[in-house]
Amino acid sequence: MDLGIAGRNAIVCASSKGLGFASANALAREGVNVVLNGRDETTLAAARDRILKEHSVRVMTVTGDITQPATQQALLAACPEPDILVNNNGGP
Template structure:
């Protein structure tokens, strides 16, 4: 199914596992340039590599905490004009 979103730019928060990872994978598969964000850098890099391998898509990473002011500033500095935001935040 063509969603008409190829070439768009997305931010997916809490993307190293679960709903965030699934969302990022689906977006990458649809041709979206995806920035995945999570607190744990190692898990984030593993996730990005898996998504790239599975989809052939463009996936960037940023280790940041979306629940903090500093984290949100870093995310917007890395991707200032996103077309798509998946505002997911993992639990404690």
């Protein structure tokens, strides 16, 4: 499916696995550059590597808790003008 969003930039929170990863991977399949976010650096790196292996897009990672201002600032530094935001955070 071509959604006409190739070349856009997305921030996907909580994207190292599960629904967040599936969202980031689907966006990458459409040609969207993605910034992945999660709290565990190892699983985040594995998610990045998998997307890079399957798709020709830019993929960056920001490790940290999205509820913390430093992580929020790092995400915006990595992607100053996001076209797409997937806020996939949950739980306490």
